[in-house]
């Protein structure tokens with residue numbers, strides 16, 4: 001993907017892509033697409049998106065949506081009155097794959113690349129249907145460019161579990177955030193796990209097929225990460241969301257400077 005310079009600066013915004021065939025798209029989120037109808041994804045956040053986003057007041061805010069996928073959070077924040085920069089991998093970048101010794105790395109990367117193409121298509125399809133003004137920057141979470149400029153709030157929705165170094169991932173977006181960082185994520189299994197500070201390492205040597213997820217981070221640890229990074233005033237809330245395999249409890253931490 002070639003990047004273009006922002007008219008006003010140097011942020012590497014991706015040129016909007018026209019996607020005409022919905023069959024070329026993957027939708028991570030169940031979405032009512034204006035003019036097209038309902039598409040089904042892995043997560044249906046429609047009924048409880050405000051809780052997912054920590055009931056944050058987005059009106060008038062500049063927002064960075066890290067790991068935007070098919071854009072449900074981006075378009076929700078935009079509808080709530082925010083200007084949004086979406087951030088995600090493109091097929092040209094590599095997912096932070098768990099390097100299982102038994103994994104065919106080349107085939108896995110190729111699969112992931114095809115998936116990202118369809119995911120990016122889903123984003124642009126919804127972007128056009130919503131007449132969105134959000135802009136997309138492609139890159140790995142470790143390389144969020146400072147040229148995006150300051151934002152009021154950075155959102156990390158269910159992305160930290162997918163990266164080997166979640167602290168570095170947070171640090172990269174948090175440095176752009178003037179006011180707050182929002183982290184929504186999947187807790188370690190069970191109440192006790194959720195109450196602890198230790199992360200749960202997800203990869204299992206016997207299951208090389210599970211290679212796209214690294215951690216279950218408890219909210220206490222996420223709060224400590226964010227406090228270290230200068231966001232000590234944190235509130236954690238819990239909410240239930242519809243997942244394709246059944247409802248799940250998730251948490252959201254809203255941490256402020």
Ligand SMILES: C[S@@+](CC[C@H](N)C(=O)[O-])C[C@H]1O[C@@H](n2cnc3c(N)ncnc32)[C@H](O)[C@@H]1O
Pocket residue numbers: 028043066067068069070073087088089094095096139140141142156157158159162163184
């Ligand atoms: C589980 S989805 C979450 C989507 C959305 N943020 C939400 O909360 O519903 C994870 C997203 O993070 C992106 N992602 C995963 N690893 C990444 C990385 N290393 N760098 C940048 N984005 C990444 C994926 O492409 C995907 O869009």
